[in-house]
Amino acid sequence: MLTVSWDSIIVQRSVVSTGPPPIFRRGSSEQYPKDPWPIYWVHYIGGSASVLTEELGLSRGNPRLTIGNSGIIGKQFLALADSFRRGHGFPHPYSASAILQNLFAHLIEAKSYRIPLKANHFSIEELLAYLMDNMDKDLKLDDLSRKAGISRFHLSRQFSEATGISPMAYFHQLKIRKACELLDTTGLCIKEISLSLGFRSPYYFSESFKRVMGISPTAYRKSGKA
Numbered sequence: 001m002l003t004v005s006w007d008s009i010i011v012q013r014s015v016v017s018t019g020p021p022p023i024f025r026r027g028s029s030e031q032y033p034k035d036p037w038p039i040y041w042v043h044y045i046g047g048s049a050s051v052l053t054e055e056l057g058l059s060r061g062n063p064r065l066t067i068g069n070s071g072i073i074g075k076q077f078l079a080l081a082d083s084f085r086r087g088h089g090f091p092h093p094y095s096a097s098a099i100l101q102n103l104f105a106h107l108i109e110a111k112s113y114r115i116p117l118k119a120n121h122f123s124i125e126e127l128l129a130y131l132m133d134n135m136d137k138d139l140k141l142d143d144l145s146r147k148a149g150i151s152r153f154h155l156s157r158q159f160s161e162a163t164g165i166s167p168m169a170y171f172h173q174l175k176i177r178k179a180c181e182l183l184d185t186t187g188l189c190i191k192e193i194s195l196s197l198g199f200r201s202p203y204y205f206s207e208s209f210k211r212v213m214g215i216s217p218t219a220y221r222k223s224g225k226a
Helices: 049-055 071-085 092-113 124-133 141-148 152-163 167-185 190-196 202-213 217-225
Strands: 002-004 008-012 039-043 065-068
Touching: 049 092, 071 092, 092 167, 124 141, 124 152, 124 167, 141 152, 141 167, 152 167, 167 190, 167 202, 167 217, 190 202, 190 217, 202 217
Parallel strands: none
Antiparallel strands: 002 008, 002 065, 008 039
16 A cells, blocks of 8 residues: 655555554654554655645645555555665665656556556556566557557557557657656666667667657756756
């Protein structure tokens, strides 16, 4: 169970839940429940924090948003926890920040699209998880149609109704978002990032990145170091 408050994200890993997890306030001491739960949480702060929490409809008066069990969001939280375990020196704080932004993007999508969604035994959430796990591949609509077990037409219609965009547009945005994370947190060159995300060539990757972000990958990386 994953819960977001206006200043923290909490994951409760429990077979039997006796209720929602407590909200841990930043800067305050907390007392655990009498029956301890396996709980993980992270506090966040920053210039974009208020904007992101507003997008999720959170405030001091409405401090809790329960997402439930989402494979995609759970993976993002585990990646965030892993970045903390690696240490607090450079570049780990930058990696954690990038992952947290990505996590918020998925949280906002989950709230907006009411994930998980199912239609005709076809799970939108399972397909989104499949896309995330295969960002290194050059998947086509036919591949996704076979994975979902429905026609291209019905896949495109149901996916667009659930998310607001087509399956391939969503997959492309996932790749560009991951590219931003790699540019921010690794020293991989443009060619290496391009290959790791399944683009046909560094040139095609750079053109695709620029169409989405408005600047080239090289310019994006330099802007983060300014």
